[in-house]
Amino acid sequence: MSPTSGADDAEKWNLRLYTAGQSPKSLAALANLKRVCDEHLAGRYSIEVVDLMKNPRLAKDDQIVAIPTLVRKLPEPLRRIVGDLSDSERTLVGLQLKRK
Amino acid sequence: MKAERRAPARDVLPKAPTGIAGLDEITGGGLPKGRPTLVCGGPGCGKTLLAMEFLVRGATEFGEPGVFITFEETGEELAQNVRSLGFDLQALIEKNKLAIDYVRVERAEIDESGEYDLEGLFLRLGLAIDSVGAKRIVLDTIESLFGGFTNEALLRSELRRLFRYLKDRGVTAVITGERGERTFTRQGLEEYVSDCVIMLDHRVIEQTSTRRLRIVKYRGTTHGTNEYPFLIDEHGFSVLPLSGLKLDHEVSDERVSSGIAGLDEMLDGKGYYRGSSILVSGTAGTGKTSLATHFAHETARRGERCLYLAFEESPQQMIRNMRSIGVDLEPCVKKGTLRIHASRPTLHGLEMHLVQIHKLVSEFDPGTVIVDPVSNFVDTSSALEAHAMLMRLIDFLKGKQITSFMTHLTSGGRAVEATEIGISSLIDTWLLVRDFEHAGERSRGLYVLKSRGMPHSKQIREFIITPRGVQLNPVKERKK
Numbered sequence: 332m333s334p335t336s337g338a339d340d341a342e343k344w345n346l347r348l349y350t351a352g353q354s355p356k357s358l359a360a361l362a363n364l365k366r367v368c369d370e371h372l373a374g375r376y377s378i379e380v381v382d383l384m385k386n387p388r389l390a391k392d393d394q395i396v397a398i399p400t401l402v403r404k405l406p407e408p409l410r411r412i413v414g415d416l417s418d419s420e421r422t423l424v425g426l427q428l429k430r431k
Numbered sequence: 432m433k434a435e436r437r438a439p440a441r442d443v444l445p446k447a448p449t450g451i452a453g454l455d456e457i458t459g460g461g462l463p464k465g466r467p468t469l470v471c472g473g474p475g476c477g478k479t480l481l482a483m484e485f486l487v488r489g490a491t492e493f494g495e496p497g498v499f500i501t502f503e504e505t506g507e508e509l510a511q512n513v514r515s516l517g518f519d520l521q522a523l524i525e526k527n528k529l530a531i532d533y534v535r536v537e538r539a540e541i542d543e544s545g546e547y548d549l550e551g552l553f554l555r556l557g558l559a560i561d562s563v564g565a566k567r568i569v570l571d572t573i574e575s576l577f578g579g580f581t582n583e584a585l586l587r588s589e590l591r592r593l594f595r596y597l598k599d600r601g602v603t604a605v606i607t608g609e610r611g612e613r614t615f616t617r618q619g620l621e622e623y624v625s626d627c628v629i630m631l632d633h634r635v636i637e638q639t640s641t642r643r644l645r646i647v648k649y650r651g652t653t654h655g656t657n658e659y660p661f662l663i664d665e666h667g668f669s670v671l672p673l674s675g676l677k678l679d680h681e682v683s684d685e686r687v688s689s690g691i692a693g694l695d696e697m698l699d700g701k702g703y704y705r706g707s708s709i710l711v712s713g714t715a716g717t718g719k720t721s722l723a724t725h726f727a728h729e730t731a732r733r734g735e736r737c738l739y740l741a742f743e744e745s746p747q748q749m750i751r752n753m754r755s756i757g758v759d760l761e762p763c764v765k766k767g768t769l770r771i772h773a774s775r776p777t778l779h780g781l782e783m784h785l786v787q788i789h790k791l792v793s794e795f796d797p798g799t800v801i802v803d804p805v806s807n808f809v810d811t812s813s814a815l816e817a818h819a820m821l822m823r824l825i826d827f828l829k830g831k832q833i834t835s836f837m838t839h840l841t842s843g844g845r846a847v848e849a850t851e852i853g854i855s856s857l858i859d860t861w862l863l864v865r866d867f868e869h870a871g872e873r874s875r876g877l878y879v880l881k882s883r884g885m886p887h888s889k890q891i892r893e894f895i896i897t898p899r900g901v902q903l904n905p906v907k908e909r910k911k
Contacts, residue, residue: 351550363545387554394535397580398550410542413580417545425542
């Protein structure tokens with residue numbers, strides 16, 4: 332039942348959320364992500380929001396197909412979670428903050 | 432442009448020519464312009480190549496830049512695969528006539544949590560289309576999305592949105608799909624792409640591989656419903672349209688010499704009609720090839736192009752042998768008026784031969800085509816098929832006003848006239864070469880069995896092969 336990934340608690344988390352404008356799904360994803368992070372990674376995470384409407388080239392460069400897509404850049408390995416992150420259980424599993 | 436010329440009717444759909452040999456004929460001008468077309472078939476059937484050729488020809492021949500969205504191969508792999516067809520993708524990309532985007536979808540790397548859409552893909556499509564001003568797009572193959580995402584209902588509604596989006600952008604799209612068990616494609620893409628569906632097929636019958644193409648559906652257009660054989664080679668795709676089998680060829684009054692004075696004499700003193708079909712039948716070693724090469728030489732000597740399809744001898748062997756009877760083909764070959772194309776009849780299936788001949792003819796644009804011998808085709812197939820194939824061949828050549836000259840090997844002991852394939856009706860001038868016993872001597876004789884549209888000799892002439900060529904002598908003269 333350990334809620335951690337086994338990584339040490341001081342580890343920095345670098346997250347990037349790809350959105351397309353201010354769509355309800357994008358807004359929901361950001362809110363849901365903040366909630367999960369505050370709960371599990373308080374003080375050691377950063378979230379970068381990339382609006383592909385403004386910079387569509389990044390969709391190609393970063394292989395984004397679905398919106399919203401959350402990418403865990405650090406810690407490695409890279410993880411991708413698509414969706415508005417409304418299913419916290421699956422979000423945690425996807426971020427490897429929780430084992431299946 | 433082509434489409435408008437072909438179909439002047441008011442309510443005809445505008446079409447985007449593919450530039451693929453034969454396909455535009457079958458579809459009456461190309462694919463539905465500004466709409467999606469589904470190309471489906473099993474693995475290795477040539478879907479990707481067809482799609483790519485559509486884009487390359489669009490960019491190079493019709494001034495329509497294109498976008499290739501690949502879901503399975505990277506851009507480099509794709510470029511490598513089509514290099515063998517003579518397509519240089521890199522050059523097109525540099526000239527801003529082609530954009531390739533490799534969309535990687537790997538389920539193992541993706542978790543899902545809650546609702547999402549495929550806006551990222553739409554943005555990429557939009558970007559790619561805008562970057563080159565694309566008029567054409569290929570999605571190869573969009574079904575891969577089903578392997579990457581689990582929410583099928585969502586995928587389906589997004590696909591529907593995608594096809595609407597493509598129509599709104601006014602791009603002519605080719606969507607490829609793997610053939611399913613009971614459906615055209617595994618994910619039933621035909622549900623979304625309803626304007627035009629093309630099915631490709633690759634089968635092996637008696638060790639001979641045959642590729643076929645069929646237009647399953649083409650909304651608002653009359654199209655050929657047959658299965659058309661096609662070929663993929665170093666110049667890309669070519670589809671063989673079955674000819675209409677209509678007897679409405681233009682007829683020429685012009686005569687062409689057979690290359691043998693005695694034979695011209697038998698044919699009203701003038702030789703064959705241009706654009707007619709000529710057949711020489713005879714048992715082995717009666718000099719059929721000699722007659723053919725005389726005609727070939729004569730054609731080439733006049734400066735007209737002659738295509739010689741040799742199914743028994745290599746070009747070198749033929750040139751050597753014919754030199755021994757005083758016909759030197761080499762200068763004609765060097766000058767480029769004679770092309771000898773040698774192949775084994777069993778190398779391809781019957782239809783593949785036909786496609787091959789089609790291709791050679793459109794490349795070389797000959798005035799005369801010689802098939803030596805045509806009987807070899809009969810060995811590789813059933814009589815019915817062979818007959819159909821010959822009919823198509825003769826029809827095709829006549830339609831182009833090309834004189835066709837065929838030799839036919841009859842088996843000994845059988846009446847020469849009983850040509851297995853019963854092609855008499857297709858032949859305008861029919862020559863028979865056979866051994867005769869005459870006045871206690873055995874000699875070779877030639878006579879004209881029929882020759883449409885001219886008063887021809889009814890004589891049997893003695894047929895002698897001399898070091899200076901074939902000679903035909905009146906039989907009587909031989910009696911001292």
